[in-house]
Amino acid sequence: MIEPLTIPVGVTLEAFTDIDFWTSVGIFAGIYTIFALGLQLNVGFTGIQNFGQAGFMAIGAYTMAILTAEEGMNFWLTLPISVLVTIAFGLLVGLPSLRLRADYFAIATIAFAEAIRLIALNARELTNGAQGIFGFDDSWDSISESIEDFIADLGWTAVPSLFPLFLVTWGIAVLLMFTLTRVQGTPWGRVLRAIREDEDAARALGKNAFSYKLQSLAIAATIGAVAGWLLAIQLAFVVPDEFQPVVTFIGYVVLVLGGLANYWGVAVGAIILWTVLEGLRFLELPISETKIAALRFIIVGLVLIGLMAFRPQGVFGKREEMVLGD
Amino acid sequence: MTDAPIFVADGIEKSFGGIQAVDGATMDVNRGSITALIGPNGAGKTTFFNLITGFYRPDQGRATFDGREVQGRPPYVIARLGMVRTFQITKALAAMPVIDNMMLAAPDQPGESLRNVIFHPVAWRRREEEVHEQAMELLDVFNLTRLADNYAGTLSGGQRKLLELARALMARPRFLLLDEPMAGINPTLGRRLLDHMQRLRAEEGVTFLFIEHDMEVVMNHSDRVIVMAEGRVIADGEPHEVRSDRAVIDAYLGGSSNGGGE
Amino acid sequence: MEAGTLAAGHKPTLGERFSNAVNRFNEAPYVVKAGLGVFLLDLVLVVADRWPDSFGEWILLLAIFAVTVAAMVPFEARPAAIAAVVLGNVVAVLILYHGLHDVAQRGVNGLSLGAIYALGAVGLTLVYGILKLVNFAHGDFLTFGAYMAYLVNVTWELPLVFGIVFAILTTALLGISLEKVMWAPMRRRGAGMLQLLLISIGLAFVIRYGIQFIWGTELRQLDVNRTATVSFLDLRIGRTQLIVIIVGFVTLVATGLGLRLTMLGKQMRALSDNLDLAETSGINTSRVILYTWLFAAGLAGLAGVFAGAITQLQPELGFELLLPIFAAVVLGGIGNAFGALTAGIVLGVVIEWSTLFIASGLKLAVGFIILIIVLIIRPEGIFGQARTV
Numbered sequence: 001m002i003e004p005l006t007i008p009v010g011v012t013l014e015a016f017t018d019i020d021f022w023t024s025v026g027i028f029a030g031i032y033t034i035f036a037l038g039l040q041l042n043v044g045f046t047g048i049q050n051f052g053q054a055g056f057m058a059i060g061a062y063t064m065a066i067l068t069a070e071e072g073m074n075f076w077l078t079l080p081i082s083v084l085v086t087i088a089f090g091l092l093v094g095l096p097s098l099r100l101r102a103d104y105f106a107i108a109t110i111a112f113a114e115a116i117r118l119i120a121l122n123a124r125e126l127t128n129g130a131q132g133i134f135g136f137d138d139s140w141d142s143i144s145e146s147i148e149d150f151i152a153d154l155g156w157t158a159v160p161s162l163f164p165l166f167l168v169t170w171g172i173a174v175l176l177m178f179t180l181t182r183v184q185g186t187p188w189g190r191v192l193r194a195i196r197e198d199e200d201a202a203r204a205l206g207k208n209a210f211s212y213k214l215q216s217l218a219i220a221a222t223i224g225a226v227a228g229w230l231l232a233i234q235l236a237f238v239v240p241d242e243f244q245p246v247v248t249f250i251g252y253v254v255l256v257l258g259g260l261a262n263y264w265g266v267a268v269g270a271i272i273l274w275t276v277l278e279g280l281r282f283l284e285l286p287i288s289e290t291k292i293a294a295l296r297f298i299i300v301g302l303v304l305i306g307l308m309a310f311r312p313q314g315v316f317g318k319r320e321e322m323v324l325g326d
Numbered sequence: 327m328t329d330a331p332i333f334v335a336d337g338i339e340k341s342f343g344g345i346q347a348v349d350g351a352t353m354d355v356n357r358g359s360i361t362a363l364i365g366p367n368g369a370g371k372t373t374f375f376n377l378i379t380g381f382y383r384p385d386q387g388r389a390t391f392d393g394r395e396v397q398g399r400p401p402y403v404i405a406r407l408g409m410v411r412t413f414q415i416t417k418a419l420a421a422m423p424v425i426d427n428m429m430l431a432a433p434d435q436p437g438e439s440l441r442n443v444i445f446h447p448v449a450w451r452r453r454e455e456e457v458h459e460q461a462m463e464l465l466d467v468f469n470l471t472r473l474a475d476n477y478a479g480t481l482s483g484g485q486r487k488l489l490e491l492a493r494a495l496m497a498r499p500r501f502l503l504l505d506e507p508m509a510g511i512n513p514t515l516g517r518r519l520l521d522h523m524q525r526l527r528a529e530e531g532v533t534f535l536f537i538e539h540d541m542e543v544v545m546n547h548s549d550r551v552i553v554m555a556e557g558r559v560i561a562d563g564e565p566h567e568v569r570s571d572r573a574v575i576d577a578y579l580g581g582s583s584n585g586g587g588e
Numbered sequence: 589m590e591a592g593t594l595a596a597g598h599k600p601t602l603g604e605r606f607s608n609a610v611n612r613f614n615e616a617p618y619v620v621k622a623g624l625g626v627f628l629l630d631l632v633l634v635v636a637d638r639w640p641d642s643f644g645e646w647i648l649l650l651a652i653f654a655v656t657v658a659a660m661v662p663f664e665a666r667p668a669a670i671a672a673v674v675l676g677n678v679v680a681v682l683i684l685y686h687g688l689h690d691v692a693q694r695g696v697n698g699l700s701l702g703a704i705y706a707l708g709a710v711g712l713t714l715v716y717g718i719l720k721l722v723n724f725a726h727g728d729f730l731t732f733g734a735y736m737a738y739l740v741n742v743t744w745e746l747p748l749v750f751g752i753v754f755a756i757l758t759t760a761l762l763g764i765s766l767e768k769v770m771w772a773p774m775r776r777r778g779a780g781m782l783q784l785l786l787i788s789i790g791l792a793f794v795i796r797y798g799i800q801f802i803w804g805t806e807l808r809q810l811d812v813n814r815t816a817t818v819s820f821l822d823l824r825i826g827r828t829q830l831i832v833i834i835v836g837f838v839t840l841v842a843t844g845l846g847l848r849l850t851m852l853g854k855q856m857r858a859l860s861d862n863l864d865l866a867e868t869s870g871i872n873t874s875r876v877i878l879y880t881w882l883f884a885a886g887l888a889g890l891a892g893v894f895a896g897a898i899t900q901l902q903p904e905l906g907f908e909l910l911l912p913i914f915a916a917v918v919l920g921g922i923g924n925a926f927g928a929l930t931a932g933i934v935l936g937v938v939i940e941w942s943t944l945f946i947a948s949g950l951k952l953a954v955g956f957i958i959l960i961i962v963l964i965i966r967p968e969g970i971f972g973q974a975r976t977v
Contacts (some may be wrong), residue, residue: 049782096964103722103781107914108963111956114911118953187429187437187454194419194430200381201417205431205497206405207438215440245907249789256786294801301793308787309774 021278023162027234029274030169033267035227035247036254037176038220043252044260045184046216047196049106051248052093053224055113058243059086060225061232062120062127068136075139079229083222089116090221091214098213110245120240132239140165140233162234169230176223177263184263192216246297253304259317268315273300330393332357332501332533333409338377338387338397347373349557350387355501358527360534362544362565365554366578371537372414374554375503379411380404391501406433410499414506414537416486420479424470427478427489428461429454431496461496467522468492484511491519495526504536508543520547545569553577622660622670626653626677633681637945645684652680671970675934678941686944693823694940700829700898702936703836707891708909709916709928710843711884717860717923718880719771720781724788726888727910728795733759733889734810734896734905735799741811748812748897755889763885764878766791771881772874792907800903808901810893832894839890840929843883847925856880860923912939912952915959921972931970 035053042050063082067073073081097108120127127133147164160166183189191212194202199209232238250273258269277296285292307314331354340348348370355361363371376382378389380401389397391409405411419427435457436442437450465471468488473481481489487510494502508516520543526532538544544551544565551568553561555577561568568574630653640646656677663669682691712726736758737751770791774784816827825833847853855876858866867873888906895905916935920927935955942954962969 043782049785096960100963100967103720103785104918104963104967106722106785107918108960111911111915111959115953115956115960118950118956122947122949122953183440183443186443187435187450188440188443190422190426190430191438193422193426197419197421198417200401201413201419202430203381203401204379204405204411204413204417205493206402206410206433207430208400208402246793249793252786252789288804290804291801294797297793297797298801301790301797304790304793305770305787308779308783308790309770312779312783 020160020162023160023166024234025274025278027162027166027169027230028278029267029270030166030173031227031230031234032251032254032274033173033270034169034176034223034230036251036258036266036270037173037180037263038223038227039248039251039255040260040263040266041180041192041223042216042220043255044262045189045196046192046213047102047199048098048213048216049102050109050217050220051106051245052109052113053220053251054243054245054247055109055116056086056090056221056224057228057231057247058113058116058120058240059089059221060228061238061243062133062228063225064229065133065136065232065238066126068139069133075136082225082229086221086225087218090218094214094217098210098217110248113243113245113248117240117243120243127240130240132237134237136238137233137236143168165230165234169234172226172230173267176226177267180263188212250300253300253307256304256307256312256314259314261313261318262316265314265316272315273303276303330357331355332392333378333535334388334390335374335378336388336390338374338389339385340373340377340382341385346557348377348384351554351557351559353552353559353562355533355535356550358531358533359549360523360527360547361536361550361552362548363535363537363552363554364539364541364544365560368556369554369577370557371554372505373557375411375505375537378404379409379503405497408498408500409503410494410497410501411503412490412494412505412507414509416483416490418478418481418486418489420477422478423475424465424478424481424489425458425461425474427493428465428496429457431493432457432460433498464492464496468518484515487511488515488519491522499532501533501535504534506537506539508538508540516543523547618664619657619661623657626656626660626674629674629677630681633678633945637685648684649681652677652684656680667966667970675938678938682941682944689822690944691941692821694944695937696823696825697829698937698940699933700825700832700836700894700936701940702933703833703840704891704894704898704909704932705913705916705936706840706929706932707836707887707894708913709920709932710840710925711887712913713917713920713923713928714856714860714880714925715884716917718856718863718877719775719784721771721788722781722785724785724910725791725795726788726884727906727908727913728792728799729759729763729885729888729906730892730895730909731799731903731906732762732795733892734901735803735892736889737893737896738803738808738810738901742808745811748810751810752890752893755893756886757889759889759892760882760886763881763888767878767881772877796903796907803901803903805903810897810901812897826898828897832898836890836894839887843887844926844929852876852879856883857925860925908952911959912936912955915955915962918959918967919962919969921969924969924971927969927971 035057038056039050039053042048060082063085064075064078067078067081068075093109093112097105100108121130123129144161144164147167148159148161151159151163184192191202191207194205194207195209195212203209231242235242254266254269254273256269257272258265258267277300280292280296280299283292287295333355335351335353338348338351339346351370351374363374365371373382377384378396380396380399380403383398387397388395391404391407394407396404396407396409419430422430434453435450436446436453442450462471462474465474468491470485470488470492473485478486478489487507491504491507494504507519511519523534524547527534536548546565548565551561551563551565552559553568553571553574555573560573560577561571563571630649634640634649640649656673659673659676660670663673679691708726708730711729712723715721715723715726733755737748737755739751740746740754741748741751770787771784774787779787812828814826814828817824818827818830819825847857855866855871856879858869858871859873859876859880863873866876891909892906895909899905912935913932916932917928919935920929920931935958938958939951939955942951946954
């Protein structure tokens with residue numbers, strides 16, 4: 001029986017200030033920021049609807065993990081190789097699909113991402129199947145220690161163990177946002193935006209739209225690979241389950257939350273989304289764990305529908321630049 | 327300047343699922359001329375434009391621009407060769423400012439290549455300033471200067487037509503194909519457009535081919551008129567000749583009932 | 589004529605080189621294209637499966653190749669006939685390698701999967717064709733139907749028949765409600781394609797995780813007999829599978845006839861073909877659209893029950909089926925219900941055949957690969973009409 005003065009929903013205040021927890025949330029927010037920056041380049045600035053970004057993330061993560069953990073290659077060497085492999089796949093997908101109209105391209109890319117995930121799940125000799133790969137983060141560990149020591153020297157002794165990863169993730173995210181914004185203001189960026197607006201007009205003015213779309217996809221793929229490395233390091237393992245289509249969908253939620261016309265907005269979208277999603281953990285609702293997990297996604301779905309219905313330009317988008325109205 | 331025509335189309339054909347949209351169109355366009363392409367609705371004029379500017383591939387036939395074969399080549403290649411077209415329904419890049427629309431069209435921009443953006447910043451910035459100046463000058467000609475920073479989507483229909491033309495001119499065309507440039511423009515604006523066309527022809531030798539329905543414009547401002555009907559060229563000559571051509575009259579009136587259709 | 593006729597100093601990019609290669613390929617004589625295509629197909633089959641074991645097998649393989657290419661020649665302009673010939677090639681090679689019995693057995697197994705795909709695809713393609721909506725939530729209609737049947741069949745312990753009827757009705761109701769509450773208003777506001785697509789994704793989340801909220805993630809079963817099998821002609825099939833095939837096919841035939849013969853069916857097809865034209869010809873489009881949703885959702889619900897019956901219920905049930913269903917829609921030509929129907933069945937059978945030589949976990953990847961190949965070669969699908977993009 002519920003007493004009249006008891007509030008059925010409780011919030012644990014101390015959990016709110018658990019810095020280790022929030023550092024972890026911050027890392028995920030950072031990873032999704034990077035992930036969604038690639039989407040922003042594609043969707044917000046080139047007008048191509050890449051729904052396969054999770055596939056590129058997987059390729060980046062798996063290439064790094066396989067080469068480091070199973071082939072014993074130097075971690076730093078695997079990174080550029082991983083980029084090349086991801087770009088190769090980007091071209092492989094893009095060359096046949098970019099000339100298709102937008103909805104076909106969306107389907108083709110999502111099919112590509114799912115094919116990658118299925119291959120990762122079944123090619124056991126290569127990827128260890130559902131059990132995944134681990135043991136690739138030794139190089140990262142030593143870097144992480146160095147960063148911790150450096151910070152400790154500066155005076156802060158109770159550094160959360162995940163803080164170096166947090167710094168690196170957000171450092172990369174900020175660098176990317178800065179670079180992308182600058183590149184967007186160049187003539188190259190202008191051609192991309194023209195393609196987004198009206199591809200035929202761009203072609204009639206002498207621009208090879210296909211080539212630019214391919215470049216945009218290849219760059220987004222690379223950015224996806226970077227997100228993949230960071231996710232792998234954060235989790236300390238790489239499994240196919242981490243690269244389901246829902247990851248790309250959440251990337252889109254981040255994208256539209258922050259607005260489709262702005263790279264810095266992506267960070268805001270990611271932070272808002274992850275704060276809300278993880279903050280829900282602290283509501284002491286009288287329901288089970290799985291239900292809370294389900295509830296989080298229901299809320300994400302409702303947020304997405306609500307945004308699209310009432311504020312499609314997101315937090316930072318401008319109504320005039322709103323790409324979504326066809 | 328040679329006497330050879332700047333553009334030649336020879337037997338261009340295109341069908342869409344059984345419907346013959348263009349049925350052996352043949353014509354040539356003289357250098358520095360202003361030629362009108364007219365014909366009843368459905369004659370295949372815009373389809374013809376699409377075919378010769380690379381937006382469709384012809385089933386048969388050849389198109390030659392300045393001695394080079396262009397049929398089947400992609401639109402951007404044809405545009406870079408100097409053959410630029412506008413669209414019947416204007417394609418203003420709505421969510422970009424007018425000035426960006428203009429600057430986009432300029433040819434030879436090193437900044438459009440990612441490699442140059444990263445490795446040769448000085449070169450492309452310099453060209454960007456040039457292009458900006460040229461764009462502003464051209465906007466001035468069309469009295470659009472005050473709109474330069476507005477989003478193109480906020481422009482009125484007539485202003486968009488002007489922007490479409492100004493933008494096409496930024497591309498430094500040698501052969502400009504205009505699809506209904508006068509449609510929806512008030513007469514004053516229209517006259518300014520025509521004056522500009524004449525000036526360009528006189529000062530820079532630009533060749534014009536335009537599709538038009540306004541007979542006053544066609545008769546009084548073109549050197550030559552080509553008439554298309556049912557996918558074929560049915561008449562080709564000076565405006566007054568074409569006006570009284572039997573086949574042309576028939577085509578516009580729908581053909582006679584006895585033994586009619588072409 | 590100088591090489592390339594490109595503006596001076598312009599080096600062909602990778603994309604251009606690819607386009608040029610594709611164009612040159614397009615202009616080759618048909619026999620060459622057909623031969624190359626069949627050669628690649630048989631090469632892939634052989635590499636994935638095994639190389640011919642004996643001289644006899646080599647001869648037969650080459651004979652199959654030759655007959656296929658010869659059979660393709662008279663059908664140059666008939667994509668459906670070509671697809672049938674290609675399918676025949678695949679069947680012949682598989683029979684050569686695995687014998688008629690195995691091929692027939694897996695084929696029959698594939699029919700139940702195919703029926704499910706077809707039921708899902710018919711509805712999806714009509715909605716897609718009419719509303720230009722890529723409905724990522726369609727898979728979750730299947731899940732919804734499955735769980736509705738579970739409610740009646742297991743929770744309320746009624747016979748499955750009632751579960752099926754309930755599933756169809758509730759899913760149809762869900763479809764119509766969403767149309768009235770969400771899709772129609774968004775269309776009136778001029779929502780663009782990406783906006784609608786993202787809404788459908790949001791909807792997919794809400795339905796799928798709503799189901800998870802109520803029923804959790806544990807695998808559940810419908811109250812059906814999973815072990816009884818039926819034999820005929822030396823082939824075995826699960827009794828439930830057989831029921832799925834029979835009921836599924838009857839429904840599909842009825843659907844096909846309905847679309848062909850009834851006024852409503854013709855109107856639906858007209859809208860799917862050309863919405864503006866249909867509107868001007870006096871058809872009450874919003875009413876037809878409503879019926880289309882009713883119909884699409886109902887079929888999806890039925891497909892979901894079948895999927896749940898032959899496998900197990902989990903919240904991802906429908907979404908896992910969604911991509912093969914999309915493949916069937918694309919293969920059959922978007923908006924073409926008959927195409928989706930045929931393609932769904934064929935896809936189910938082909939996917940099941942692929943288990944003859946690849947790990948069963950990968951069989952869905954075959955579906956995706958077929959989808960990507962179709963998008964490359966003929967994006968309008970086997971039965972669709974070529975569009976100028």
